[in-house]
Amino acid sequence: MKQSHAARCAAERQVRSQQDRVEDLEEQLGIEPTDCWTMDRHEYAEMLEYSQHRQFICAVEELKNLVVQRLFELSKANLASTGEVASYCAIRC
Numbered sequence: 584m585k586q587s588h589a590a591r592c593a594a595e596r597q598v599r600s601q602q603d604r605v606e607d608l609e610e611q612l613g614i615e616p617t618d619c620w621t622m623d624r625h626e627y628a629e630m631l632e633y634s635q636h637r638q639f640i641c642a643v644e645e646l647k648n649l650v651v652q653r654l655f656e657l658s659k660a661n662l663a664s665t666g667e668v669a670s671y672c673a674i675r676c
Contacts, residue, residue, distance in 0.1 A: 609616075620627040
């Protein structure tokens with residue numbers, strides 16, 4: 584029981600410390616408390632759309648890298664321009 588209370592108190596201290604750091608940074612950057620973004624703000628919607636678009640772009644880039652990697656493997660096996668690609672892919676995939 585005492586351990587859970589001590590752990591909770593430690594977590595509360597860490598949260599407060601992080602909140603203090605955020606407040607200090609906001610003060611240094613001149614960010615007013617009224618400038619906080621909420622879900623109904625235009626900036627929030629723009630950033631959410633950008634974030635989702637960025638995740639899509641990263642997924643496409645990863646897919647492109649995997650395709651290039653597979654093509655490189657096929658070229659190393661001298662199968663890139665032969666009819667053996669289908670059978671090779673059936674075995675590997």
